[in-house]
Amino acid sequence: MADGTGTSNNELQENDSPQSSLRRTFLEILSGVGVLLGLGALAKWEPSIKRTQSLVRPPGGQSEARFLSLCVKCDRCQEVCPTQVISPDDVRDGIAAARTPKLNFRQGYCNFCMKCVELCPTNALEKVDPKKSKVGVALVQREFCIPWQWGGCTICFERCPVKAITLDEAKRPIVDEIKCNGCGLCERICPAEELRSYTAGQQRGIVIVSPDCATSSGYRAV
Amino acid sequence: MSKLNAVRMRSLTIGLSVLLVLVGMSRTLSWGTLSAFGLGKFATVCPLGYLETSLTSRLCLPRLLAPFLALMLVTVLLGRVFCGWVCPVPLVKSWLPTQKKHGSCANGEPKPIGASIAEATTESSQPARPQTGLYVLTGALLSSAVFGFPVFCLVCPIGLSFATLFAVMRLFRFNEPTVALIVFPAIVFVELVVLRKWCSRLCPIGALLGLVSRINRSLVPSVDKQLCLVATEGKNCQICRNACEMSIDLRSGSRPNTSDCIKCRDCAEKCPVQAIRFPLWRKS
Numbered sequence: 001m002a003d004g005t006g007t008s009n010n011e012l013q014e015n016d017s018p019q020s021s022l023r024r025t026f027l028e029i030l031s032g033v034g035v036l037l038g039l040g041a042l043a044k045w046e047p048s049i050k051r052t053q054s055l056v057r058p059p060g061g062q063s064e065a066r067f068l069s070l071c072v073k074c075d076r077c078q079e080v081c082p083t084q085v086i087s088p089d090d091v092r093d094g095i096a097a098a099r100t101p102k103l104n105f106r107q108g109y110c111n112f113c114m115k116c117v118e119l120c121p122t123n124a125l126e127k128v129d130p131k132k133s134k135v136g137v138a139l140v141q142r143e144f145c146i147p148w149q150w151g152g153c154t155i156c157f158e159r160c161p162v163k164a165i166t167l168d169e170a171k172r173p174i175v176d177e178i179k180c181n182g183c184g185l186c187e188r189i190c191p192a193e194e195l196r197s198y199t200a201g202q203q204r205g206i207v208i209v210s211p212d213c214a215t216s217s218g219y220r221a222v
Numbered sequence: 223m224s225k226l227n228a229v230r231m232r233s234l235t236i237g238l239s240v241l242l243v244l245v246g247m248s249r250t251l252s253w254g255t256l257s258a259f260g261l262g263k264f265a266t267v268c269p270l271g272y273l274e275t276s277l278t279s280r281l282c283l284p285r286l287l288a289p290f291l292a293l294m295l296v297t298v299l300l301g302r303v304f305c306g307w308v309c310p311v312p313l314v315k316s317w318l319p320t321q322k323k324h325g326s327c328a329n330g331e332p333k334p335i336g337a338s339i340a341e342a343t344t345e346s347s348q349p350a351r352p353q354t355g356l357y358v359l360t361g362a363l364l365s366s367a368v369f370g371f372p373v374f375c376l377v378c379p380i381g382l383s384f385a386t387l388f389a390v391m392r393l394f395r396f397n398e399p400t401v402a403l404i405v406f407p408a409i410v411f412v413e414l415v416v417l418r419k420w421c422s423r424l425c426p427i428g429a430l431l432g433l434v435s436r437i438n439r440s441l442v443p444s445v446d447k448q449l450c451l452v453a454t455e456g457k458n459c460q461i462c463r464n465a466c467e468m469s470i471d472l473r474s475g476s477r478p479n480t481s482d483c484i485k486c487r488d489c490a491e492k493c494p495v496q497a498i499r500f501p502l503w504r505k506s
Contacts (some may be wrong), residue, residue, distance in 0.1 A: 032357025040365035072271040074258030121265035213269035
Protein backbone atom coordinates (compact mmCIF):
# COMPACT_ATOMS: atom_id res chain seq x y z
CA MET A 1 0.00 0.00 0.00
CA ALA A 2 2.60 2.58 0.99
CA ASP A 3 4.94 3.42 -1.81
CA GLY A 4 8.28 3.94 -0.16
CA THR A 5 10.33 5.00 -3.13
CA GLY A 6 8.26 7.75 -4.64
CA THR A 7 8.50 6.36 -8.13
CA SER A 8 5.52 6.04 -10.34
CA ASN A 9 3.63 2.83 -10.54
CA ASN A 10 5.03 1.83 -13.91
CA GLU A 11 8.61 1.73 -12.75
CA LEU A 12 7.71 -0.49 -9.82
CA GLN A 13 5.86 -3.08 -11.76
CA GLU A 14 8.43 -3.50 -14.49
CA ASN A 15 10.91 -4.95 -12.02
CA ASP A 16 8.50 -7.51 -10.61
CA SER A 17 8.58 -11.13 -11.40
CA PRO A 18 5.16 -12.67 -11.77
CA GLN A 19 5.38 -14.19 -8.28
CA SER A 20 6.26 -11.00 -6.49
CA SER A 21 3.62 -9.03 -8.35
CA LEU A 22 1.08 -11.67 -7.34
CA ARG A 23 2.27 -11.40 -3.79
CA ARG A 24 2.05 -7.63 -4.01
CA THR A 25 -1.50 -7.85 -5.28
CA PHE A 26 -2.38 -10.27 -2.52
CA LEU A 27 -0.88 -7.95 0.08
CA GLU A 28 -2.74 -5.01 -1.41
CA ILE A 29 -6.03 -6.84 -1.26
CA LEU A 30 -5.32 -7.97 2.27
CA SER A 31 -4.42 -4.53 3.48
CA GLY A 32 -7.19 -2.72 1.64
CA VAL A 33 -9.95 -5.06 2.67
CA GLY A 34 -8.38 -6.10 5.95
CA VAL A 35 -7.91 -2.61 7.31
CA LEU A 36 -11.53 -1.72 6.63
CA LEU A 37 -12.79 -4.94 8.15
CA GLY A 38 -10.59 -4.42 11.17
CA LEU A 39 -11.87 -0.90 11.56
CA GLY A 40 -15.45 -2.10 11.45
CA ALA A 41 -14.75 -4.83 13.97
CA LEU A 42 -12.96 -2.45 16.29
CA ALA A 43 -15.79 0.04 16.20
CA LYS A 44 -18.41 -2.62 16.69
CA TRP A 45 -16.81 -4.44 19.57
CA GLU A 46 -14.97 -1.81 21.50
CA PRO A 47 -16.09 -1.67 25.11
CA SER A 48 -17.54 1.82 24.87
CA ILE A 49 -20.28 0.54 22.56
CA LYS A 50 -22.44 0.27 25.64
CA ARG A 51 -22.04 3.97 26.12
CA THR A 52 -23.71 4.76 22.83
CA GLN A 53 -26.87 3.20 24.17
CA SER A 54 -26.96 5.95 26.71
CA LEU A 55 -26.61 8.81 24.24
CA VAL A 56 -29.75 10.84 23.73
CA ARG A 57 -30.43 11.06 20.02
CA PRO A 58 -32.50 13.64 18.15
CA PRO A 59 -36.14 12.78 17.54
CA GLY A 60 -36.51 9.83 15.22
CA GLY A 61 -33.12 8.38 16.07
CA GLN A 62 -34.07 6.33 19.07
CA SER A 63 -33.47 2.96 17.47
CA GLU A 64 -29.71 3.06 17.93
CA ALA A 65 -28.74 0.27 15.51
CA ARG A 66 -30.84 1.70 12.70
CA PHE A 67 -29.62 5.20 13.43
CA LEU A 68 -25.94 4.25 13.32
CA SER A 69 -26.46 2.30 10.12
CA LEU A 70 -27.77 5.34 8.31
CA CYS A 71 -26.01 8.37 9.77
CA VAL A 72 -23.33 9.68 7.39
CA LYS A 73 -22.21 12.43 9.80
CA CYS A 74 -23.16 15.23 7.46
CA ASP A 75 -23.90 17.61 10.35
CA ARG A 76 -27.00 19.06 8.68
CA CYS A 77 -29.15 18.38 11.72
CA GLN A 78 -26.63 20.14 13.94
CA GLU A 79 -26.61 23.14 11.66
CA VAL A 80 -30.36 23.60 11.52
CA CYS A 81 -31.24 23.04 15.18
CA PRO A 82 -32.79 26.31 16.42
CA THR A 83 -32.09 25.60 20.09
CA GLN A 84 -28.58 24.30 19.34
CA VAL A 85 -29.09 21.24 21.47
CA ILE A 86 -27.67 18.91 18.81
CA SER A 87 -23.95 18.32 19.24
CA PRO A 88 -21.48 15.94 17.63
CA ASP A 89 -20.48 12.90 19.66
CA ASP A 90 -17.01 12.93 21.03
CA VAL A 91 -14.54 10.28 19.93
CA ARG A 92 -14.64 9.02 23.50
CA ASP A 93 -18.32 8.22 23.13
CA GLY A 94 -17.31 5.40 20.88
CA ILE A 95 -15.58 5.10 17.51
CA ALA A 96 -18.69 4.13 15.60
CA ALA A 97 -20.66 6.99 17.10
CA ALA A 98 -18.02 9.69 16.67
CA ARG A 99 -19.39 12.75 14.89
CA THR A 100 -22.97 11.47 15.00
CA PRO A 101 -25.49 13.85 16.57
CA LYS A 102 -26.57 13.66 20.18
CA LEU A 103 -28.59 16.00 22.35
CA ASN A 104 -26.50 18.07 24.70
CA PHE A 105 -28.76 19.57 27.31
CA ARG A 106 -26.03 21.78 28.66
CA GLN A 107 -26.44 23.86 25.53
CA GLY A 108 -30.10 23.73 24.76
CA TYR A 109 -33.27 21.69 24.90
CA CYS A 110 -35.37 20.01 22.25
CA ASN A 111 -38.53 21.81 21.20
CA PHE A 112 -39.49 19.03 18.76
CA CYS A 113 -39.57 21.39 15.81
CA MET A 114 -38.52 18.37 13.69
CA LYS A 115 -36.28 20.41 11.39
CA CYS A 116 -33.51 17.88 11.96
CA VAL A 117 -35.77 15.05 10.83
CA GLU A 118 -36.79 16.98 7.74
CA LEU A 119 -33.23 17.64 6.69
CA CYS A 120 -31.67 14.27 7.40
CA PRO A 121 -30.69 13.04 3.94
CA THR A 122 -30.60 9.32 4.69
CA ASN A 123 -33.60 9.27 7.03
CA ALA A 124 -31.40 8.20 9.92
CA LEU A 125 -33.84 10.33 11.89
CA GLU A 126 -37.19 8.78 11.14
CA LYS A 127 -40.31 10.80 10.67
CA VAL A 128 -42.19 10.69 13.96
CA ASP A 129 -45.15 12.55 15.31
CA PRO A 130 -43.71 15.37 17.43
CA LYS A 131 -46.51 14.95 19.93
CA LYS A 132 -45.69 11.29 20.42
CA SER A 133 -41.92 11.52 20.11
CA LYS A 134 -39.91 10.62 23.21
CA VAL A 135 -36.22 11.25 23.03
CA GLY A 136 -35.44 10.41 26.62
CA VAL A 137 -36.61 10.36 30.20
CA ALA A 138 -35.82 12.86 32.93
CA LEU A 139 -34.38 11.31 36.06
CA VAL A 140 -33.98 13.19 39.29
CA GLN A 141 -30.55 12.70 40.79
CA ARG A 142 -31.42 12.99 44.43
CA GLU A 143 -27.85 13.32 45.64
CA PHE A 144 -27.52 16.52 43.67
CA CYS A 145 -31.04 17.89 43.47
CA ILE A 146 -31.38 20.90 45.79
CA PRO A 147 -34.93 20.30 47.11
CA TRP A 148 -34.17 16.63 47.70
CA GLN A 149 -31.19 17.61 49.81
CA TRP A 150 -32.42 20.78 51.49
CA GLY A 151 -35.42 22.40 49.82
CA GLY A 152 -36.44 25.57 48.07
CA CYS A 153 -35.87 25.13 44.34
CA THR A 154 -38.89 24.31 42.20
CA ILE A 155 -37.79 25.64 38.85
CA CYS A 156 -38.08 22.38 36.86
CA PHE A 157 -41.61 21.88 38.08
CA GLU A 158 -42.52 25.41 37.06
CA ARG A 159 -41.01 25.28 33.59
CA CYS A 160 -41.72 21.75 32.35
CA PRO A 161 -43.54 22.22 29.01
CA VAL A 162 -45.54 18.99 29.30
CA LYS A 163 -46.17 19.19 33.05
CA ALA A 164 -44.43 15.89 33.65
CA ILE A 165 -42.92 17.04 36.95
CA THR A 166 -44.95 17.26 40.11
CA LEU A 167 -44.03 18.18 43.65
CA ASP A 168 -44.56 15.80 46.51
CA GLU A 169 -45.71 16.94 49.96
CA ALA A 170 -42.18 18.05 50.83
CA LYS A 171 -42.00 20.16 47.64
CA ARG A 172 -39.53 17.79 45.97
CA PRO A 173 -39.78 17.14 42.22
CA ILE A 174 -41.06 13.83 40.94
CA VAL A 175 -41.03 12.93 37.25
CA ASP A 176 -43.92 11.20 35.56
CA GLU A 177 -41.92 9.02 33.21
CA ILE A 178 -44.85 8.35 30.93
CA LYS A 179 -45.59 12.00 30.33
CA CYS A 180 -41.96 13.05 30.07
CA ASN A 181 -40.77 13.30 26.47
CA GLY A 182 -37.16 14.04 27.29
CA CYS A 183 -37.13 17.60 25.96
CA GLY A 184 -34.42 18.45 28.45
CA LEU A 185 -35.55 21.90 29.46
CA CYS A 186 -35.31 20.80 33.08
CA GLU A 187 -31.69 19.74 32.72
CA ARG A 188 -30.92 22.92 30.83
CA ILE A 189 -32.19 25.21 33.56
CA CYS A 190 -31.33 23.14 36.65
CA PRO A 191 -29.13 25.38 38.81
CA ALA A 192 -27.71 22.58 40.97
CA GLU A 193 -24.38 22.61 39.21
CA GLU A 194 -23.80 26.28 39.83
CA LEU A 195 -25.43 26.64 43.24
CA ARG A 196 -23.70 23.56 44.57
CA SER A 197 -20.41 24.02 42.85
CA TYR A 198 -18.47 23.49 46.03
CA THR A 199 -19.54 19.87 46.18
CA ALA A 200 -21.48 18.81 43.11
CA GLY A 201 -19.06 19.73 40.37
CA GLN A 202 -20.44 18.56 37.07
CA GLN A 203 -23.73 17.05 38.07
CA ARG A 204 -27.16 18.49 37.72
CA GLY A 205 -30.12 17.65 39.87
CA ILE A 206 -32.09 16.27 36.94
CA VAL A 207 -30.73 14.64 33.82
CA ILE A 208 -32.15 13.16 30.66
CA VAL A 209 -31.24 9.62 29.81
CA SER A 210 -32.09 7.73 26.67
CA PRO A 211 -35.26 5.62 26.79
CA ASP A 212 -33.16 2.41 26.59
CA CYS A 213 -31.15 3.38 29.62
CA ALA A 214 -34.12 4.30 31.73
CA THR A 215 -35.83 0.95 31.36
CA SER A 216 -32.78 -1.28 31.45
CA SER A 217 -31.31 0.16 34.61
CA GLY A 218 -34.63 0.00 36.34
CA TYR A 219 -34.06 3.49 37.63
CA ARG A 220 -37.19 5.01 39.02
CA ALA A 221 -37.41 8.53 40.25
CA VAL A 222 -39.92 7.78 42.96
CA MET B 223 -7.71 27.72 -21.36
CA SER B 224 -3.91 27.65 -21.68
CA LYS B 225 -3.62 31.27 -20.59
CA LEU B 226 -5.53 30.67 -17.36
CA ASN B 227 -3.59 28.94 -14.65
CA ALA B 228 -5.40 25.71 -13.86
CA VAL B 229 -3.90 25.53 -10.39
CA ARG B 230 -5.38 28.89 -9.52
CA MET B 231 -8.73 27.99 -10.97
CA ARG B 232 -8.79 24.72 -9.08
CA SER B 233 -7.97 26.49 -5.85
CA LEU B 234 -10.90 28.77 -6.59
CA THR B 235 -13.39 25.97 -7.19
CA ILE B 236 -12.17 23.97 -4.22
CA GLY B 237 -12.14 27.09 -2.08
CA LEU B 238 -15.64 27.84 -3.29
CA SER B 239 -16.92 24.42 -2.30
CA VAL B 240 -15.39 24.84 1.17
CA LEU B 241 -16.86 28.33 1.36
CA LEU B 242 -20.29 26.99 0.44
CA VAL B 243 -20.03 24.55 3.31
CA LEU B 244 -19.01 27.32 5.70
CA VAL B 245 -21.77 29.64 4.55
CA GLY B 246 -24.24 26.78 4.66
CA MET B 247 -23.51 26.25 8.32
CA SER B 248 -25.92 29.00 9.28
CA ARG B 249 -29.19 27.85 10.77
CA THR B 250 -31.33 29.17 7.96
CA LEU B 251 -29.36 27.46 5.24
CA SER B 252 -28.04 24.19 6.72
CA TRP B 253 -26.56 23.05 3.46
CA GLY B 254 -24.31 20.39 4.98
CA THR B 255 -20.85 19.21 4.03
CA LEU B 256 -19.49 17.10 1.21
CA SER B 257 -20.79 14.08 3.14
CA ALA B 258 -24.28 15.27 2.31
CA PHE B 259 -25.11 18.56 0.67
CA GLY B 260 -28.44 20.02 -0.32
CA LEU B 261 -31.23 22.50 0.03
CA GLY B 262 -33.86 21.67 2.59
CA LYS B 263 -35.29 18.23 1.99
CA PHE B 264 -33.37 17.72 -1.23
CA ALA B 265 -29.86 16.54 -0.59
CA THR B 266 -27.26 14.45 -2.26
CA VAL B 267 -25.09 12.09 -0.28
CA CYS B 268 -21.48 11.16 -0.98
CA PRO B 269 -21.64 8.27 -3.48
CA LEU B 270 -19.73 5.95 -1.18
CA GLY B 271 -21.96 6.99 1.70
CA TYR B 272 -24.98 6.17 -0.44
CA LEU B 273 -23.70 2.68 -1.23
CA GLU B 274 -22.67 1.99 2.35
CA THR B 275 -25.96 3.11 3.87
CA SER B 276 -27.96 1.19 1.29
CA LEU B 277 -26.01 -1.90 2.30
CA THR B 278 -26.18 -1.34 6.03
CA SER B 279 -29.82 -0.46 6.18
CA ARG B 280 -30.93 -2.89 3.47
CA LEU B 281 -33.12 -0.10 2.24
CA CYS B 282 -33.18 1.32 -1.23
CA LEU B 283 -33.15 4.99 -0.18
CA PRO B 284 -35.05 6.11 -3.28
CA ARG B 285 -34.74 9.78 -2.43
CA LEU B 286 -30.98 9.52 -2.84
CA LEU B 287 -30.83 7.28 -5.88
CA ALA B 288 -31.44 10.09 -8.35
CA PRO B 289 -28.67 12.36 -7.00
CA PHE B 290 -26.33 9.36 -6.91
CA LEU B 291 -27.01 8.58 -10.54
CA ALA B 292 -26.62 12.25 -11.43
CA LEU B 293 -23.15 12.28 -9.86
CA MET B 294 -22.22 9.13 -11.73
CA LEU B 295 -23.46 10.70 -14.96
CA VAL B 296 -21.33 13.79 -14.39
CA THR B 297 -18.34 11.49 -13.93
CA VAL B 298 -19.12 9.63 -17.14
CA LEU B 299 -19.35 12.91 -19.02
CA LEU B 300 -16.44 14.76 -17.47
CA GLY B 301 -14.30 12.13 -15.78
CA ARG B 302 -13.06 12.42 -12.20
CA VAL B 303 -13.48 16.18 -12.06
CA PHE B 304 -14.71 15.86 -8.49
CA CYS B 305 -11.22 14.76 -7.47
CA GLY B 306 -9.47 17.58 -9.25
CA TRP B 307 -11.88 20.45 -8.79
CA VAL B 308 -14.14 19.90 -5.76
CA CYS B 309 -12.48 17.58 -3.28
CA PRO B 310 -10.45 19.51 -0.68
CA VAL B 311 -7.95 16.68 -0.19
CA PRO B 312 -5.55 17.64 -3.00
CA LEU B 313 -5.51 21.17 -1.60
CA VAL B 314 -4.86 19.94 1.95
CA LYS B 315 -2.18 17.63 0.58
CA SER B 316 -0.35 20.50 -1.02
CA TRP B 317 -0.09 22.16 2.41
CA LEU B 318 1.39 19.09 4.05
CA PRO B 319 4.99 17.90 3.77
CA THR B 320 5.02 15.11 1.22
CA GLN B 321 8.03 13.44 -0.32
CA LYS B 322 9.12 14.95 -3.60
CA LYS B 323 8.84 12.69 -6.61
CA HIS B 324 12.15 11.37 -7.86
CA GLY B 325 13.01 11.05 -11.48
CA SER B 326 15.51 12.18 -13.97
CA CYS B 327 13.59 15.38 -14.51
CA ALA B 328 13.25 16.49 -10.91
CA ASN B 329 14.37 19.97 -11.89
CA GLY B 330 11.99 20.09 -14.80
CA GLU B 331 14.72 19.73 -17.40
CA PRO B 332 14.50 16.90 -19.89
CA LYS B 333 17.89 15.20 -19.84
CA PRO B 334 19.00 12.79 -22.50
CA ILE B 335 20.36 9.80 -20.65
CA GLY B 336 21.63 7.95 -23.64
CA ALA B 337 18.48 5.98 -23.42
CA SER B 338 16.87 5.55 -26.74
CA ILE B 339 13.22 5.67 -27.44
CA ALA B 340 13.28 1.88 -27.33
CA GLU B 341 14.12 1.90 -23.65
CA ALA B 342 11.42 4.41 -22.95
CA THR B 343 9.01 2.09 -24.63
CA THR B 344 9.99 -1.05 -22.74
CA GLU B 345 9.83 0.76 -19.42
CA SER B 346 6.18 1.41 -19.87
CA SER B 347 5.18 -1.52 -21.98
CA GLN B 348 3.48 -3.12 -18.99
CA PRO B 349 1.47 -0.35 -17.42
CA ALA B 350 0.11 -1.90 -14.28
CA ARG B 351 -2.87 -0.19 -12.81
CA PRO B 352 -2.84 0.57 -9.08
CA GLN B 353 -5.85 -1.34 -7.89
CA THR B 354 -5.53 -0.78 -4.17
CA GLY B 355 -8.27 1.85 -4.22
CA LEU B 356 -10.68 -0.76 -5.50
CA TYR B 357 -9.68 -3.10 -2.70
CA VAL B 358 -10.27 -0.36 -0.15
CA LEU B 359 -13.64 0.27 -1.78
CA THR B 360 -14.51 -3.42 -1.58
CA GLY B 361 -13.32 -3.49 2.01
CA ALA B 362 -15.43 -0.48 2.89
CA LEU B 363 -18.57 -1.94 1.35
CA LEU B 364 -17.94 -5.38 2.80
CA SER B 365 -17.17 -4.07 6.25
CA SER B 366 -20.25 -1.86 6.22
CA ALA B 367 -22.45 -4.76 5.18
CA VAL B 368 -20.97 -7.02 7.87
CA PHE B 369 -20.86 -4.59 10.77
CA GLY B 370 -23.96 -2.57 10.00
CA PHE B 371 -22.69 0.99 9.84
CA PRO B 372 -20.81 3.06 7.24
CA VAL B 373 -17.24 2.14 8.14
CA PHE B 374 -15.27 4.30 5.76
CA CYS B 375 -16.82 7.48 7.16
CA LEU B 376 -14.70 6.89 10.27
CA VAL B 377 -11.48 7.62 8.40
CA CYS B 378 -12.57 9.56 5.33
CA PRO B 379 -10.14 12.47 5.00
CA ILE B 380 -12.86 14.64 3.46
CA GLY B 381 -15.22 14.03 6.38
CA LEU B 382 -12.46 14.40 8.94
CA SER B 383 -11.21 17.66 7.41
CA PHE B 384 -14.65 19.20 7.73
CA ALA B 385 -15.07 17.65 11.16
CA THR B 386 -11.84 19.31 12.29
CA LEU B 387 -13.11 22.61 10.93
CA PHE B 388 -16.37 22.19 12.81
CA ALA B 389 -14.54 21.22 15.99
CA VAL B 390 -12.43 24.37 15.79
CA MET B 391 -15.54 26.48 15.31
CA ARG B 392 -17.25 24.80 18.23
CA LEU B 393 -14.19 25.42 20.33
CA PHE B 394 -14.60 29.14 19.86
CA ARG B 395 -18.35 29.23 19.85
CA PHE B 396 -19.19 26.94 22.76
CA ASN B 397 -15.90 26.76 24.60
CA GLU B 398 -15.90 23.06 23.87
CA PRO B 399 -12.40 21.59 23.48
CA THR B 400 -12.47 17.96 22.44
CA VAL B 401 -9.93 15.26 21.79
CA ALA B 402 -11.24 15.28 18.22
CA LEU B 403 -9.15 18.37 17.60
CA ILE B 404 -6.09 16.13 17.83
CA VAL B 405 -7.38 12.79 16.63
CA PHE B 406 -9.01 13.88 13.37
CA PRO B 407 -6.11 15.88 11.95
CA ALA B 408 -3.79 13.08 13.05
CA ILE B 409 -5.75 10.54 11.01
CA VAL B 410 -5.75 12.85 7.98
CA PHE B 411 -2.02 13.37 8.42
CA VAL B 412 -1.37 9.64 8.49
CA GLU B 413 -3.46 9.09 5.38
CA LEU B 414 -2.10 11.93 3.29
CA VAL B 415 1.49 12.20 4.48
CA VAL B 416 2.51 8.83 5.88
CA LEU B 417 0.67 6.71 3.35
CA ARG B 418 1.14 9.36 0.72
CA LYS B 419 -0.53 8.19 -2.44
CA TRP B 420 -4.03 8.72 -1.20
CA CYS B 421 -5.69 10.05 -4.33
CA SER B 422 -4.09 7.71 -6.78
CA ARG B 423 -3.87 4.51 -4.79
CA LEU B 424 -6.09 4.47 -1.74
CA CYS B 425 -9.17 6.64 -1.94
CA PRO B 426 -12.25 4.44 -2.38
CA ILE B 427 -14.41 7.33 -3.53
CA GLY B 428 -11.88 8.01 -6.24
CA ALA B 429 -11.84 4.31 -7.07
CA LEU B 430 -15.61 4.31 -7.34
CA LEU B 431 -15.55 7.33 -9.64
CA GLY B 432 -12.70 5.70 -11.54
CA LEU B 433 -14.83 2.66 -12.30
CA VAL B 434 -17.44 4.89 -13.89
CA SER B 435 -14.97 7.18 -15.61
CA ARG B 436 -13.63 4.31 -17.69
CA ILE B 437 -16.40 5.20 -20.11
CA ASN B 438 -15.38 8.84 -20.13
CA ARG B 439 -14.32 10.01 -23.56
CA SER B 440 -14.33 13.78 -23.21
CA LEU B 441 -11.48 15.97 -21.94
CA VAL B 442 -9.11 13.00 -21.94
CA PRO B 443 -5.47 14.12 -21.87
CA SER B 444 -3.60 13.21 -25.02
CA VAL B 445 -0.11 13.85 -26.23
CA ASP B 446 0.74 15.34 -29.60
CA LYS B 447 3.38 12.93 -30.84
CA GLN B 448 4.86 15.54 -33.12
CA LEU B 449 5.73 17.70 -30.14
CA CYS B 450 6.51 15.20 -27.41
CA LEU B 451 10.26 15.11 -26.75
CA VAL B 452 10.27 11.35 -26.27
CA ALA B 453 8.97 10.79 -29.76
CA THR B 454 10.77 13.53 -31.65
CA GLU B 455 14.15 13.72 -29.94
CA GLY B 456 14.39 10.44 -28.08
CA LYS B 457 14.88 12.22 -24.77
CA ASN B 458 13.83 10.43 -21.61
CA CYS B 459 11.63 13.29 -20.52
CA GLN B 460 9.47 12.31 -17.57
CA ILE B 461 7.98 15.67 -16.68
CA CYS B 462 4.34 14.84 -17.30
CA ARG B 463 4.60 11.53 -15.54
CA ASN B 464 6.26 13.07 -12.49
CA ALA B 465 3.81 15.95 -12.41
CA CYS B 466 0.81 13.68 -12.50
CA GLU B 467 -0.91 13.23 -9.14
CA MET B 468 -2.32 9.94 -10.42
CA SER B 469 0.94 8.63 -11.85
CA ILE B 470 -0.41 8.47 -15.36
CA ASP B 471 2.23 8.17 -18.05
CA LEU B 472 1.11 9.98 -21.17
CA ARG B 473 4.33 9.78 -23.12
CA SER B 474 4.68 8.20 -26.50
CA GLY B 475 4.84 4.48 -26.46
CA SER B 476 2.80 3.91 -23.36
CA ARG B 477 -0.80 2.95 -22.92
CA PRO B 478 -1.89 5.34 -20.23
CA ASN B 479 -4.78 4.62 -17.91
CA THR B 480 -6.52 7.92 -18.47
CA SER B 481 -9.64 6.81 -16.61
CA ASP B 482 -7.78 7.83 -13.45
CA CYS B 483 -7.26 11.36 -14.75
CA ILE B 484 -8.63 14.01 -12.39
CA LYS B 485 -8.35 16.73 -15.08
CA CYS B 486 -6.07 18.91 -12.99
CA ARG B 487 -3.98 19.89 -16.03
CA ASP B 488 -0.69 19.76 -14.12
CA CYS B 489 0.82 17.72 -16.95
CA ALA B 490 -0.24 20.18 -19.62
CA GLU B 491 1.11 23.13 -17.71
CA LYS B 492 4.46 21.51 -16.89
CA CYS B 493 5.11 20.09 -20.36
CA PRO B 494 8.02 22.09 -21.82
CA VAL B 495 6.69 21.83 -25.36
CA GLN B 496 2.95 22.14 -24.66
CA ALA B 497 2.35 18.73 -26.13
CA ILE B 498 -0.62 17.79 -23.98
CA ARG B 499 -4.15 18.70 -24.90
CA PHE B 500 -7.56 17.98 -23.43
CA PRO B 501 -9.76 17.65 -26.49
CA LEU B 502 -13.48 17.77 -26.07
CA TRP B 503 -13.81 14.28 -27.46
CA ARG B 504 -11.19 11.60 -27.67
CA LYS B 505 -10.75 10.09 -31.08
CA SER B 506 -9.77 6.48 -30.42
